[in-house]
Amino acid sequence: MAYDTLVKEAKDLPEDMIEQIIEFMRFLKSSKKEQAERSISNNVTFHRSVNPLADEFICIAEDFDETPECFKEYI
Numbered sequence: 599m600a601y602d603t604l605v606k607e608a609k610d611l612p613e614d615m616i617e618q619i620i621e622f623m624r625f626l627k628s629s630k631k632e633q634a635e636r637s638i639s640n641n642v643t644f645h646r647s648v649n650p651l652a653d654e655f656i657c658i659a660e661d662f663d664e665t666p667e668c669f670k671e672y673i
Contacts, residue, residue, distance in 0.1 A: 608616055665673060
């Protein structure tokens with residue numbers, strides 16, 4: 599089913615877009631392979647954190663929620 603859909607969607611695309619899709623598929627395969635290799639070699643499953651810098655670096659300006667001067671005429 600998924601292969602049929604993939605072929606049907608790609609049928610009308612220009613050649614350069616098909617090449618981009620192929621590169622993206624290769625990227626997805628290599629990414630998945632690298633994660634599997636990491637978890638096998640370390641006997642640890644890799645989990646991404648939501649924000650790796652959350653404990654060290656958070657800096658938001660005091661006026662973050664305020665409308666910038668240049669947009670006030672549109673409000």
